[in-house]
Structures are given as structure tokens and as C-alpha cells.
Amino acid sequence: MPELPEVETVVRDLRPLLTGRRLVAVRRASDLALRRPWDVAWAERVAGRTVTGVRRRGKWIILDLDDHCALVAHLGMTGQLTVVPAARELAGHTHLVFDLAPGDEQLRFRDSRRFGSVTWHEGPEALEALFRDAGLGPEPFELAPAVWRASLAGTDRAIKAVLLDQTVVAGVGNIYADEALYRARLHPARRARDLGRAEAERLRKAVAGVLQEAIDKRGSTIRNYVGGNGAAGDYQEEFRVYGRTGEACPRCGRPVERVRLAGRSTHYCPRCQPAG
DNA sequence: ATAGGCGCCTGCTGGC
């Protein structure tokens, strides 16, 4: 579910709630497996450590610890990472609970579909290895025009597929790919290598612009997503095409169309985003 | 070597 703006919102929420606090104890709250396996050994290493920072890389959430190790969370489609009062009843699908000190609160990881994960990494090298193995590409706000153009030129795929490729640019998912293509007035099925220089630059800026606006609105909540403080996002109110199949394009009034592309639902305006 | 498809899970919605 969560793409870069949602993950960024979680990170901004969690930063003041976690930084300087100790993870007194960690325990599993379910026996069900997450995408990446829980390792009992790291629970012992993490217990008693203080969180020194909270940051994001692509759609990954990083909790830096005072022993230079790190916890890394991925929210998958339905993951939630929130700080709540320890007395609050455990919500369904809660998988991990971290007791915090000082204060009577807990960091909890919920995930109904369990496509998400929480893992522990021993040192900065191990963390880098995780992102290197994933082939994680540049952050969209730091994507150099020449690098972007080279990525487009080097593939036969549709531009929509390229936007979803985390090795090309990190953090874009299905919603913001569609919204960025609409803003750039580009048909999602256009071959990436066929984009002109101006079109490529328009799209690069549209991606950054849409993501920034979504961050400003605390991301998009369609179903499950909440920030680190438990509050939903507001950017779903700003969608121009995503999830608006059959509704009027806000620019020209033509009905928004939906097709299957790169294995994902893809929404676009057939007039504003011409195929040719 | 690239690109597409499928599987992983659960929950919700819409059509019959």
C-alpha cells in the first residue's frame, strides 16, 4: 500500500516519538510469518538499545540504534508502524511489539496481508548490502536528469513499468506513477525509450511534484494506511485519475480510463495523455 | 539479459 509519501509521513511522525528512547523489550505478537523471517537472535541484541534516528530510503523505514545497528521496516501493502499507549488493546494482525522507555508506550507493527517485514542489520555495511541487493535506485528528489534519461533510453518497457521499477527510481508505486503520468500528460503505455528530452524532463519533475504534494498532505489513505501517529492521510482527495475510472478528467472532462499495464491497474485520460 | 507473469496473504466490494 504505502509508497514514498506514506513512508515519509510515518518516518516524520515516528522521529520525535522514537528518537532518544530505548527499546526495552521486543516480542512477537503472532506466530505468522512475515515476508522476511523474524530472527530470535536480534530481539536480544535490540533489547535495551536507544533509537538515535529515524529515516527513509525508498519505501524502507530505518530505525538507527545506538550500537550502530539498525532495524528496517517495509510496510508492503498493508503494514502499519505506530506508537501507541501500552495499555491499548492489541489490534488484529499485530505481529511485533517494542516496549519503549521512558514513557508507557509501545511501537507496534501490524500487517494483515504480511507482505511487509521488520529486519535487523548488524552495522552500516549490512544495511547498505540490503539496499544494494535490492538494487535500490536514486531517490526521486535527487534523480539527475541525465541518469533519468539514460534509464529511459536503456529499456523497451512501457513508461509506467519503468516508474514502478525501484532500481530506476526508489519510492514510486502504483498511485503516484499514474498521477505523475497524468501531470506530465504522457500515456502510460508509451515506450520509455521513445520519450523525447522534454517529455522525460516533464515526467521527472511531475514525479517529484506529485510526491511532494502528497507528502504535504500526509500521504493517501484508501483503506489501511495510517501514519506513525495513527492518523490517516488526505492526498486521496487530490487524485486526478487514480481510482477514478469513468469519472470526468479534471482537465478536459473525458472519462478516465483504466487498463492493465505492468500487471497493475493503470488510470489515465485518453485525451490529455495521447498514445502517440 | 530483460521483461512479463505468478504467487504470496487477507479483506472488502460489487454483481448475480
Added chain:
DNA sequence: TGCCAGCAGGCGCCTA
């Protein structure tokens, strides 16, 4: 009302 297919903010593995 009930059932069931289809769909969902993602990724990783397999195959052609």
C-alpha cells in the same frame, strides 16, 4: 441475504 469473483499503496522468484 449470500456467495464468489475480482481487486487492492509491493515485491521477489521463475521462466521464456
